[in-house]
Amino acid sequence: MIFEQFFEPDTSTFTYLLACEKSRQAVLIDPVECDVEKYIAALQQRGLTLVYTLETHVHADHVTAADTLRKRLGSKSVVHRDAGALCGDLLVTDGIHLQVGAVDIEVRYTPGHTNGCVSYFTGNRIFTGDALLIDGCGRTDFQQGNAGQLYDSIHHRIFSLPDDTLVYPGHDYNGHTVSTVGQEKRGNKRLGGGKSRAEFIEIMANLKLAYPKHIDVALPANQACGNLAVKQSA
Template sequence: MIFHQFFEADSSTYTYLLASEQTREAVLIDPVISEVEQYAAFLEQHDLQLVYSLDTHVHADHITAANELRTRFGCKTVLHRNSGVVCGDIFITDGSAIRVGELLIEARYTPGHTNACTSYVVNGMVFTGDALLIDGCGRTDFQEGNPATLYDSIHLQIFSLPDDTLVYPGHDYKGRVSSTVGQEKRNNSRLGQGRTKAEFITLMQNLKLPYPKHIDVALPANKVCGK
């Protein structure tokens, strides 16, 4: 498997490229519109064909590159069916799978940050979007957020994976690039150490986070795939 992690500094967003060494087909998870030239250069350098663009959810902090990539490369736009977005090409649900050469990418529905949050599992890795972050999780105070739902999603869909599963989040604000399921179960400041659902709900309801700085631009754009 070919793997590369991109980073967009303004929103501290990670984008992930996964590709088959056999077929040279590639997918991008959570692509950012400002970074399209970087993706294009990597694809050309490694002789890869982009076949899918996957968004883990409808983002509020950056504009997706989904439509730009579809226009430029002819790839399919993939979103969860609960996203409320009508411009996608493929709408997945829990347990859906996307095959790219020898890679089988499994979708696990992980709502709670938004209604459409989906994590992707492949080859001992899980791409968690904004559901589970390194030593944190997505906020639950806007965009259909629900702390009880997020708690269940993370425990049932992510913490149920083997402890050595590598966790690749949608963001990190401290320069960390990955974690493991075991590390997050033990050490996550919001969810680790056996924190109960009631404790988690109380914590999330009292975070008093600032209004997302890009939401008024990003959210409307992402509802039309970044057009």
């Protein structure tokens, strides 16, 4: 499998390129609008055809490149059916498998940060979006967030994987690029060390986080799969 990790520094967002070496079919997980040219250059350099853009959720901190890539490259936008983005070409549910050449990608429903969050599992890697971060997790105080639901999602759908499964998050703010399920189960400051559901809910209730600075632009745009007209009128 071909794999590349991109980082957008303004919003500390990771985007992931996965592709089949034989078919040259590719997907991008959580592409960011401002990095479209970077993605297209990488695809062209490798001789890849973009089949899908996969959203882990409707983002509040950046505008997705899904609509732009769909228009320019003919890719299909994939979002969970409860994400609030009916513009998606494929509205997926838990347990759906996407076949990209020889690469099999399983959709795992991991709500709690928002009610439409999914993680994508393939091989020994899971792409967790904002559900599970390295030494942290997504906030649960907006977009139908629910701390108890997030705790259950992470434990049932991510921590249930083998300890050596690689964890690739949607963001990192401290220079990390990858973790493992075992590392997060042991040391995650919000979830690790066997913290109970009640302890986690209390931690999340007392974070006192600032209002997301890009949400008023990003959220309506992403509910339209990153449509630029929606973004500009927001």
